[in-house]
Amino acid sequence: MKKYVVLILFAAIAGTQVNAQIKALGDKKPAKSPCTTLVGDEMLPGMADTTTGRSVSDNYKTWENGAVLLVKFMNNTGSPAIRERITRYAKEWEKFANIKLNFVPDNTPTTNIRIRLGSRRDKLGHNSAVGIDNDQRAQARQTMNLDTSDFLDHDFFLNDLKTGGPFYKFLVAKGKDMKSYTYPQFYNDVIDFPSPLPRFAEKVAKGTTMHEFGHALGLLHEQSYPGAIKWNKDTVYKYYEQYDWDKAKTDFNVLEISEQFFTNGTAYDPKSIMHYSIPAWQTVDGYSVDENYEMSDGDKKIIAAIYPKDKKISALAVPKVTVSNFVKLEVKKDDVKKALIITPYFNVRTGAKLANAYYVARLTTEDGQYYIATKSLKFNWGGFSGTYLKMNLLPNTKKTYNKLAKKDLQLVLPYKEIPELAGKNFRVEFTVYQNDVATGKLDRFVTYSLSSPLSLVR
Ligand SMILES: [Zn+2]
CATH class of the missing domain: 2.60.40.10 (Immunoglobulins)
Structure with a gap:
């Protein structure tokens, strides 16, 4: 009987301590990293791409219809659980496009797409080479970066902290000063936690993987659709300063308008998986777009038109x-x-x-x-x-x-x-x-x- 009392008391004290410590976290959560895909950012050494037309899909960069692309993870990156998810989510495109994404072992010497799984620490973010630009990269280098920190279910780990669960105990055992524990520390420690169960934010993992593979298949950012967004440029520049982006980089990634030609006759699609989320304060007319986690009907249509399953050559193919x-x-x-x-x-x-x-x-x-x-x-x-x-x-x-x-x-x-x-x-x-x-x-x-x-x- 006495033993029980002691245990309950201990739990109660531990509970109050945890709650007190959580307050030190403050209330500012960093946002998910933006996609930093650059179009034609890197060709062979000494080569440049002066193409003026950025586009919703760059028809010059699409693969041949029916292409079988070899995809691998770079050596020693990512757990089996995260690899399984990325593979599954990437293959969503195969349902609509006449393209095969064949995931092959890490030691395959020649591949088209190479995924490096990183974390918030290496700051490589999310990005991918666009379409056939993938083949311009050296085999030793990745063609796609995914920041898997963003794929973790941080709410689960925060809740674990608040209830003194395994993650909390892991931090205490590591000798962390929980009285002054901050969000940056939290986001860093979560990377090291050897979770016995994968705790992923599935919709972020799925949405981000599909977005980057959309680039790998030749799709570009939907917000570049001509006339779609009336940007409040100064606030946008200021916002992207937190990612150390200068004006030129922000212009290129966020504000660039594509040629009408490359919209392929489609209507602007705010539900596209290729659209950035846009808060109202970034536009002059208060227009906003929520984060998209699923392919839109427009995405399915355009990818099926670029890579048709029912004919040999896409009607959208250009001389290449x-x-x-x-x-x-x-x-x-x-x-x-x-x-x-x-x-x-x-x-x-x-x-x-x-x-x-x-x-x-x-x-x-x-x-x-x-x-x-x-x-x-x-x-x-x-x-x-x-x-x-x-x-x-x-x-x-x-x-x-x-x-x-x-x-x-x-x-x-x-x-x-x-x-x-x-x-x-x-x-x-x-x-x-x-x-x-x-x-x-x-x-x-x-x-x-x-x-x-x-x-x-x-
Ligand atoms: Zn992107």
Whole structure:
């Protein structure tokens, strides 16, 4: 009998202590990290993407219809429980898209999508390469970051703290000073708690996974739909300062408006899984959008149109030129032919449509900053000294240029067509362009490479 009394008393004291300590947490909970997907943020070293049209789906970045994508988790990241969820939630897209996401073992050497599971500590947040940009990343690097701290059910752990449960005992055992315990500490400690049962915020895990895999399949942020959001720019800039985003980054991720073309004729869809949540104070007219955790009907329709299950080629497919494995740009002076011989080594691939590409070599100043003007009528590109080849590339073509000893792609620039440079060094810049269906202009910049400095004595 006496034993019982003691136990009850102890429990009562422990209870009051816990409640008192919880107050030290304060009442400010940090929000879920925003998605930091950048479009064309990272191509091969020395390559840039100057594409102007960001879009609701970037048709230039979509995979071929029916593609089987190999997906893996990066070595040693994530528990089996979290991996199982991400796999299941990612595969939601397969229900509507003619795409297979094949999850393969961590040690698979070549994959299309590589997921690194991190936490609030490494601050990599949530982001993904967009569509076929995934294939531009080195195999050693992830193409997607997911911050699994956001996937934990923090309310469960807070409640555990308040009731003196296993998490509370874990903290006490670690010698934590519970009198001054704060939310940042809480969010940090929860990562280390070896929970015997997974306690996930399923809807956040599902919504975030589907959003990032939406990017991996070529979808972009829905809030970029032309005219959809009347942003209060100054308050938005201020808000994203807490994530150390400068104006340019906020412009790019949040405020950028896509080309009308890339909306693919769809209506603006505030329920899209690809839409950021927007509080009313970020807009000038008080418009707001709640966090979306499920695919909308619009999402299902657009992904089914991009990757149709009932036909071979999507009606939304655009001509697509993809350059990969750009090994080198060789420029040789041929004093017999009296010309610069420009030899690029790379792979080119097209999609389901016939595509035109322009392979352009231009002269630049030694620092690579300026093109060199020319009066030559034949050897110029937009008034600058250079030469080019227009290529008609058949659908579904894969080609490796200059693989064999006999060269199959060379550009020739005769010495006499090169402006007088007064002995100054110059470089050769090689670029691949394709026509942009969205703008009708030749502004789709596919790849870029710059030679070492050269000089010409005549
Ligand atoms: Zn995103």
